[in-house]
Amino acid sequence: MLRDMDAIVVENLKKYYIVREGFKGRKVVEALKGISFSVRRGSIHALLGPNGAGKTTTIKVLATLLLPDDGKVLVEGFDVVKEADKVRKRVGVALDVSKGFYSSISGYENLVFYGLLKGMDFNYAKRRAKELLELVGLTDAANRPYYTYSLGMRAKLAIAKALLSDPDVLLLDEPTLGLDVESARSVRNLIKELSTSGKTILITGHNMHEIELLADSVTIINNGTVIASGTPAELKSKLGLLHKVNLRINKDGEEFVRIVKDLMPIEGISVSDLGDSIKIAMYIRLSRDELIQKLFEFLKNSNYRVLDFSMEEPTLEDAYLAVVGGTISG
Numbered sequence: 001m002l003r004d005m006d007a008i009v010v011e012n013l014k015k016y017y018i019v020r021e022g023f024k025g026r027k028v029v030e031a032l033k034g035i036s037f038s039v040r041r042g043s044i045h046a047l048l049g050p051n052g053a054g055k056t057t058t059i060k061v062l063a064t065l066l067l068p069d070d071g072k073v074l075v076e077g078f079d080v081v082k083e084a085d086k087v088r089k090r091v092g093v094a095l096d097v098s099k100g101f102y103s104s105i106s107g108y109e110n111l112v113f114y115g116l117l118k119g120m121d122f123n124y125a126k127r128r129a130k131e132l133l134e135l136v137g138l139t140d141a142a143n144r145p146y147y148t149y150s151l152g153m154r155a156k157l158a159i160a161k162a163l164l165s166d167p168d169v170l171l172l173d174e175p176t177l178g179l180d181v182e183s184a185r186s187v188r189n190l191i192k193e194l195s196t197s198g199k200t201i202l203i204t205g206h207n208m209h210e211i212e213l214l215a216d217s218v219t220i221i222n223n224g225t226v227i228a229s230g231t232p233a234e235l236k237s238k239l240g241l242l243h244k245v246n247l248r249i250n251k252d253g254e255e256f257v258r259i260v261k262d263l264m265p266i267e268g269i270s271v272s273d274l275g276d277s278i279k280i281a282m283y284i285r286l287s288r289d290e291l292i293q294k295l296f297e298f299l300k301n302s303n304y305r306v307l308d309f310s311m312e313e314p315t316l317e318d319a320y321l322a323v324v325g326g327t328i329s330g
């Protein structure tokens, strides 16, 4: 499974938490029950799953903040247990993007401080802080105290902090949590730019629309187990989700239905007579390409006139709900 083009390789990762229960009791929480996935260098990969699925735990293991209990985890080819120092040099992490800064000093001063903690000399730390504030679009707010920053600005500062030592791999846990539409979009654009500049990015999140816009590939986990993975397009087609087709034709609705039912796996159909034309809505269980090919071939060889046509694509959210809801396993 280890390929040169993978920046992150996770194989059979297990992680348990021991929690105290009452005065004497101890309980083992199996946060990760043996998950595997890999992330191609330079791509954006999303870890998805319901609350408590194990996303943050995975990120903490990748960032060397938690030791795995079993399995193999490599970042840029280095083992997070045996070569933790090498991993740390190559990884930047933002765990809770609305926290982790001193509120009475400026964004600039915060970054300089964290740069010094990372062992940078003072002049270099100052230069790097300026550079990063520019990169994330915070130059104008650089000298304002952190407590005056909006949530969107805080998220950007958290990403800047994760970028301090110019890591190859960025781990961003819910980078747009709580952001308004405009700020979320601007953080998304920043993530895209970072990916274009060659960084490998692992993100988590709950907004499927956003993940669909951002991620090249996705791993869905539930209860510490991987339940589906692939590109958003693969996930949607692997799951064989329904497409909805809306058509308006010039005549003979009943006959049309009889013919298409023989040609395609139709799971639902409604026909309404509009007087001058016939409106048809069909749910068809076919991949997008197959569906278009079959339908257009049939229409081309028929004498129906198509007055309107539209097709509704399944979304990543449909795919996500199908696997997490347990109806289909991908």
Ligand SMILES: Nc1ncnc2c1ncn2[C@@H]1O[C@H](COP(=O)(O)OP(=O)(O)OP(=O)(O)O)[C@@H](O)[C@H]1O
Residues within 6 Å of the ligand: 017, 018, 019, 029, 030, 031, 049, 050, 051, 052, 053, 054, 055, 056, 057, 058
């Ligand atoms: N420090 C901890 N001690 C004990 N149990 C923990 C600890 N951190 C997480 N867990 C448990 O491990 C499991 C996975 O948690 P994790 O935070 O990784 O989930 P998540 O996918 O990030 O969820 P969310 O979407 O809510 O952020 C959950 O059952 C959680 O309760």
Ligand SMILES: [Mg+2]
Residues within 6 Å of the ligand: 055, 056, 057, 173
């Ligand atoms: Mg989490």
